[in-house]
Structures are given as structure tokens and as C-alpha cells.
Amino acid sequence: MGSLQTPQTVEDASMPANWLGxxxxxxxxxxxxxxxxxxxxxxxxxxxxxxxxxxxxxxxVRQHIRVTVVLGTRKNSYRYNTECGFIFYKKDMRGDTLRLECINRKIGCHCKITMRDGVFTQNGAHNHDAQFEEQHRAAAVNECLDLARAPRMGRQGPKRIVEIARSVHREARIALNPALERRIQREKRSNQPLPPTSIDDMMESMAYHPE
The missing domain is CATH 1.20.5 (Single alpha-helices involved in coiled-coils or other helix-helix interfaces)
Structure with a gap:
């Protein structure tokens, strides 16, 4: 007859030795x-x-900020300047939400702003420094164009106009380069009356503009 073996309990078979301990x-x-x-x-x-x-x-990253809308340096354009020194352009309008994107978007800055009910909210962070210098420069350029359109500045040349703009915007670094000179001359011409096409027009022009 074979030797008897002690039967293994269910707990012994299913539980590890350390748990048994x-x-x-x-x-x-x-x-x-x-x-x-x-x-x-x-x-x-x-x-x-x-x-x-x-x-x-x-x-x-998502924060409400103050934004000032100013004329852009291109015709019929606008810039959105933040009080912390950054510049945005309009991307599109979706429903009641205006969407803006950073002026440096083409070089990898993905910071955006949305405006709803007059509240501007920034989404994301900039990957570059603030642009106060560019804000001042753009303001001085627009000052030059405003002066060029003013009738009282009709006899003033581009150099004098730039000097006056510098005195108004002392923080700006602006020089009379060929591009700015052309823009000033273009604005001066746009404010001048059209050339007369008849004798009556010529006489009227001489009466109002004897010079």
C-alpha cells in the first residue's frame, strides 16, 4: 500500500507563501x-x-489684457497693441468673436487673442520680447502721414515733417528713408485739389489756391 499524502487545502493552493505568512x-x-x-x-x-x-x-496663459486699437503702417490696416508691449493683427471674425494673432506669427509665435463682448483674452505665451520700440516707431510714422495730409503743412517738406513727428513721439526711432519719403509725398498729393479741366475750374483754383 502506498504512503498517505497530506491533502493540500484550497487556501494553500491559491495564496502565495508571503501572504500565508x-x-x-x-x-x-x-x-x-x-x-x-x-x-x-x-x-x-x-x-x-x-x-x-x-x-x-x-x-x-489665459488672461484678460488691455488692448489699444491703432492705425497700422499699411493703408486701411489696424494694429492691436497690448499694454505689455506686443502687437497683434486681425485674423478673422467668427460670429461674435474677433480673433487676433501675433505680428510675429510667421516666425513661430503662436500667441493669440480673442475678443468677445469687448473683453480681450490672451491665449498662449509669446516666444519673443516685447515690442515697445516698434509700437513707438509705428506711431511716429502715422504722425508723419497725418501731418502730410494737413493743409497747414502744405509747404513743409518730408524732412521737416519727420522732425515734427520726432518731437511728438520722443521715444520713437525714425529716419527719413526713401520708403517713408514716398509715403509722405503720396499723402501730400492726395490732399491736393484735382487739376482743373476747364477755364472756370482754373479760375476757381486760382482763387482758393493763389500760390
Whole structure:
């Protein structure tokens, strides 16, 4: 007759030896369970702190800002200057939302602004420094064009007009280059009366513009 073997219990077959040791010693099992619980709580706290930090970062990127709309340096164009020194152009209008994009979008700046109900909200961050110098330069250029259109400046040449613009916008660095001179002359011509096409027109022109 063969030797008798001790039957293996269900618990012995399904539970690892280390768990059997914990079961056999309730105090060790309680200590292990507590360690696992504390580890899980610590992980949850870290995850919560990470989510809070992410939310704060998003809030910093999405912020309400003050914007001033000014004439652009190109004809019939507008610029949107922020008080922190950045410049935006209009991208499009979707419903009641105006969308703007950074003037440096072509060199990789993806910062955008949306305007709804008169509130400007910035989305994203710039990858370049503020552009206060360009804001001042553009203001001085527009000052030159305004002066060129003024009838009282009819006898003043481009050089004098630039000097006056510099005195108004002292922060601007502006020079009378050929492109600016052409724009000033073009604005001066646009303010002049059309050449007379008849004797009556000629007499009227001489009466109002004897020079």
C-alpha cells in the first residue's frame, strides 16, 4: 500500500507563501495594508498637486489684457497693441468673436487673442520680447502721414515733417528713408485739389489756391 499524502487545502493552493505568512500573523498583515494605503494616499496627493499646478499655469496663459486699437503702417490696416508691449493683427471674425494673432506669427509665435463682448483674452505665451520700440516707431510714422495730409503743412517738406513727428513721439526711432519719403509725398498729393479741366475750374483754383 502506498504512503498517505497530506491533502493540500484550497487556501494553500491559491495564496502565495508571503501572504500565508501575513495571514498567520495578523499584526504583520495590518502593517503591510497600512503601508500600501499610505503609499496610495501619497500618490493621490502628488497627483492632486500636479493638477492644481497645471490649472494655475493655464490660468496664467489665459488672461484678460488691455488692448489699444491703432492705425497700422499699411493703408486701411489696424494694429492691436497690448499694454505689455506686443502687437497683434486681425485674423478673422467668427460670429461674435474677433480673433487676433501675433505680428510675429510667421516666425513661430503662436500667441493669440480673442475678443468677445469687448473683453480681450490672451491665449498662449509669446516666444519673443516685447515690442515697445516698434509700437513707438509705428506711431511716429502715422504722425508723419497725418501731418502730410494737413493743409497747414502744405509747404513743409518730408524732412521737416519727420522732425515734427520726432518731437511728438520722443521715444520713437525714425529716419527719413526713401520708403517713408514716398509715403509722405503720396499723402501730400492726395490732399491736393484735382487739376482743373476747364477755364472756370482754373479760375476757381486760382482763387482758393493763389500760390
Amino acid at each position: 501575513l495571514v498567520s500573523c495578523p499584526s504583520q498583515f495590518a502593517f503591510g495594508f497600512r503601508a500600501v494605503w499610505l503609499s496610495m494616499n501619497s500618490s493621490l496627493v502628488l497627483v492632486f498637486k500636479f493638477l492644481v499646478a497645471m490649472a494655475e499655469a493655464v490660468e496664467e
